[in-house]
Amino acid sequence: MAYKVIRPPESAVQSLYVPAVVDGLGITMRKFFRNAFGRRKDTATLEYVGTPETTMPYPLRHRGLHRLTQREDGSPRCVACLCCSTACPAQCIFIEPGEYPEDDPRHGWERYPVRFVIDEMRCIFCGYCVEACPCDAIRMDSGLHAPPVVKRSDLIFEKERLLSMPGRDGKHLHKNPRPDPPDPESYSLHDGARPPLVDRGASGRDGAGT
Amino acid sequence: MTAAILLEAALKTGAVLAFLLGLAGPLTWAERRQSAMIQDRLGPVMANVGPLRFWGLLHVMADALKMLWKEDFVPPKADKLLHALAPMIAMFPALVTFAVVPFGDTVCSGQLWEVVPKSGTCAEGIEMQIAPLNVGILWLFAIAGTGVVGAALAGYSSNNKYSLLGGLRAASQMVSYEVTMGLAIVGCLMVYGTVELPEMVRWQDAHVWGIVAQPLAFILFFTAAVAETKRVPFDLPEGESEIVGGYFTEYSGMKFGMFFTGEFIEVIVASAVLTTLFWGGWNLPFLCRDGVHLPEWAGGWHLALEHFWVTLIQIGAFIGKTVAMCWFQLMVRWTVPRFRYDQLMRLGWRYLLPVSLLNIVITGIVMLAWT
Numbered sequence: 231m232a233y234k235v236i237r238p239p240e241s242a243v244q245s246l247y248v249p250a251v252v253d254g255l256g257i258t259m260r261k262f263f264r265n266a267f268g269r270r271k272d273t274a275t276l277e278y279v280g281t282p283e284t285t286m287p288y289p290l291r292h293r294g295l296h297r298l299t300q301r302e303d304g305s306p307r308c309v310a311c312l313c314c315s316t317a318c319p320a321q322c323i324f325i326e327p328g329e330y331p332e333d334d335p336r337h338g339w340e341r342y343p344v345r346f347v348i349d350e351m352r353c354i355f356c357g358y359c360v361e362a363c364p365c366d367a368i369r370m371d372s373g374l375h376a377p378p379v380v381k382r383s384d385l386i387f388e389k390e391r392l393l394s395m396p397g398r399d400g401k402h403l404h405k406n407p408r409p410d411p412p413d414p415e416s417y418s419l420h421d422g423a424r425p426p427l428v429d430r431g432a433s434g435r436d437g438a439g440t
Numbered sequence: 441m442t443a444a445i446l447l448e449a450a451l452k453t454g455a456v457l458a459f460l461l462g463l464a465g466p467l468t469w470a471e472r473r474q475s476a477m478i479q480d481r482l483g484p485v486m487a488n489v490g491p492l493r494f495w496g497l498l499h500v501m502a503d504a505l506k507m508l509w510k511e512d513f514v515p516p517k518a519d520k521l522l523h524a525l526a527p528m529i530a531m532f533p534a535l536v537t538f539a540v541v542p543f544g545d546t547v548c549s550g551q552l553w554e555v556v557p558k559s560g561t562c563a564e565g566i567e568m569q570i571a572p573l574n575v576g577i578l579w580l581f582a583i584a585g586t587g588v589v590g591a592a593l594a595g596y597s598s599n600n601k602y603s604l605l606g607g608l609r610a611a612s613q614m615v616s617y618e619v620t621m622g623l624a625i626v627g628c629l630m631v632y633g634t635v636e637l638p639e640m641v642r643w644q645d646a647h648v649w650g651i652v653a654q655p656l657a658f659i660l661f662f663t664a665a666v667a668e669t670k671r672v673p674f675d676l677p678e679g680e681s682e683i684v685g686g687y688f689t690e691y692s693g694m695k696f697g698m699f700f701t702g703e704f705i706e707v708i709v710a711s712a713v714l715t716t717l718f719w720g721g722w723n724l725p726f727l728c729r730d731g732v733h734l735p736e737w738a739g740g741w742h743l744a745l746e747h748f749w750v751t752l753i754q755i756g757a758f759i760g761k762t763v764a765m766c767w768f769q770l771m772v773r774w775t776v777p778r779f780r781y782d783q784l785m786r787l788g789w790r791y792l793l794p795v796s797l798l799n800i801v802i803t804g805i806v807m808l809a810w811t
Contacts (some may be wrong), residue, residue, distance in 0.1 A: 247787075248659065254775040258478045262771070265477040272480045 290398070293357045293370040296348050296387070297395035299404035306393055307404040308367035309340040314359035322352035323359060336410065346389040350376050366406040373398045452570050456538055459759070464704040465500040467766060471704075472499075474767070475774045507697035515599050515690050522597035527691065527698035530590025533583045534705040540579050541712045542638040544568030544722050544755040545729070552748045558730045561642070568722075568755065569638060576636040577629070580713065581622055584668060587706070588614040591670070591677055591687045594699070598690035606686025609781065610670060610677035616788040617667035617674075623796035624660035627803040628653075628717055641721030650718035656799045658718045660792055665710040666772065667788070669703060673776040676784060711765030712758075719761050722754035 243249055265271050276286055288294065299307045310327035328344035330337040353376075359368050372395050379385050396402055469484065473496060476483025487498035514523055548562035556562075573579050588611050595607015631653050632640045644650055651658050667674040678686035688699045715721060726732055731745035745753075779787065 251772075251776055255771060258771055258775045261480065262474060262477045265480065273482055274480045275482050277482055277485065 288373050288375075290371075292373065293355045293360075295350060295372045295374045295376060295395065296353075296359070296368055296370055296392060297372050297397065297402075298346060298389065298392040299367055299369060300393060300402040301404070301410065304402075306343060306346070306367065306389065307365055307406065308343050308346060309365060310343045310346075311341075311364060313362040313364060314368050317358040317362035318353075319356060319358065320352050320354045322349040323347070324349075339410070343389060346392060348387050348392065349385065350387055351382060351385040365408065366404040369397065371397045448566060449570065452568075456543070456570055457535070460535060460538060460705050460708055461701070463708050463763070463766070464701050465504070466497065467704045467707060467770075468503060468700070469497055469500050470767070471770050471773070474770050478771075478774050504697070507694050507700075510693040512693040512695060513690075517599045518690065519597040519599070522593050523690070524695070526590050526594035526597060527695045527702070528590075529593060530587065531698045531702035531705070532590075533585075533587040534702045534709060537580050537583045537709050538712060539571040540569065540573055540576055540637055541709070541716055542567070542569040542641060542721060543712075543758045544751055545641075546638070547751050548747055553746050555730050555744050556747045556750075558728050558733075560729075567638070568751075572636075572638070574636060576634070576639075577625060578635055580637075581618070581625075585614075585618055587668070590699075590702075594691065595677075595687035598687075600690050602683040602685070603687050603689045605683045606677045606679065606689065609679070609683075610687055613670070613674065613676060613784060613788075614668055616785065617664045617792075620660060620788060620792040620796050621664035621668060623793065623800065624657045624664060625717070626796075627657045627799045630800070630803050630807060637716050637721075641716060641723065644720045645723045649720040649723070654718070654799070654803070656795070656802075658714075660796050660799065661717065662714060663792060665714065666769065667784075669706040669710055669769075671703065671707065671769070672773045673778050674784065675778055676781055679778070707766055707769055708762065711762045711769060714765050715758060715761040719765070721761075722758040724753065724757045727753060727757075 261272070265273055301307055308325075310325055312325055312327070315321075315323040315325050324345065324347040325343050326345040327341045329341055330339075336342075355370070357370055360370050374395075376385060393402070473483040473485075475481075483496065484499040485493060485496040487493065487496060487502045489498060492498075514520060546561050546565040546567050548556055548565045550564075551562075571579075591610035591614070592607045595603045595605070595610065598604070628640070628650060629635060631650075632643045634640060634643070640650075644653075647653070670677050676682075676686075678688070680686075683689075688696055691699060726734055727750065729747070729750060731750065732741070732743040734741040
């Protein structure tokens, strides 16, 4: 079945063809001179200098590989509340919460992740975990995309690896202003007294929250 | 005396060959780099010798090496002799047409370091032209016309449908546009009153450049010349998106390289001929045989130059104009999309041919009215 293509009639200038070519030449020449000699170039590609690792930096709001932020003492800021793993639509976060030892000032105040595993291959990089986190413990601002790997297991990141990844600014610290038990300021929240303990039972999973 | 003539011819041939081949290589680079500039890319810049990269110019060397080392594949059922002969036949006319193109004024061999008179030419001088033929531009057309043979042979001998289609397209296209090319020049020949290229340049020096005298002929000749070089928008014989690679589908290695280089040499030759016919050849404004003369309204300033320097500047001017025309051809190549085959034929026979005839008529009328 052949189509009958109805074309609008050409004007005299159009059928001359030359003005259109001159127009086109104007566009290409403008581009050429700007990119060849101009101060402000439109070039979209990067010069591939030195190594294949030369890449265009991602935009600042890029959601890249996850990282866990640290406290001053290097321990994870994560309190193992399981908000992120609950929010995760791909169910790629696994957290095994643990209770701090009896003599730790944070004991009874919060928990910590014994294991914190993210399957970067399953992750859909939606950023919900970052939104869900109440204490700025998980971030996606590493500026890295998932690297190519040989084994699938190489993309299952454990806590140590997530903790070791710095942010774009090269730092590990979190920005959560809320003070924690080792910090004397945290006691001021409770009139200088040690914060009250909450009996969570033996499992440590029930009775969370105050 | 004979030995001197032979030596002179050999030197000039060597210089022209070096110019053609030496410019064809960078043109392949310029084509890619220029297209990159037009399309907001960087293009080839990475080939390097140590830290030196020369803006990617070394890619020319890399390309040549690649082509030399590639396997020279011949299809099993191809006509072996014609298949090997075709690239040579395609490259030969491109190189030989340059023989009649003058790249400088006649050099007065005895007066190199003197200031020669402002007008006139040296009778006993070295012509800056390989073959000072009295048929001039006719030789150019005759040889350029054989260019179609290489493409047609390549298409025919490859034993490949796409090659054959490409060869057919090349044959019909080049024959069609040769008509326009020849007729477009007739107007120029009428104005210049000669077929010898150096005389044409001298006429332009004495009067006005051809682009002013024959602007329509320039557009016609330029279009036909691009069609003759088989480049975009007239690259139907190659037509990658339709017939794989056209007439050189079955060519690899340096045989393909010869088609490729031949195409760029054709670009240079077309530019040189355009320069000679329409852009005043070796002439520069205000540069005469005895130095620089500014006109009265600009102060009438005069700088006497020895003949050697004038000749050098003139040859430089010719090369510069040729390179500029090459650049312009590349710009056109990256601006205009490819024609469909019926459009190509319609453009050639129904528009360009009548317009070139019209140009002859108008030129005749104007010349009659003038005198």
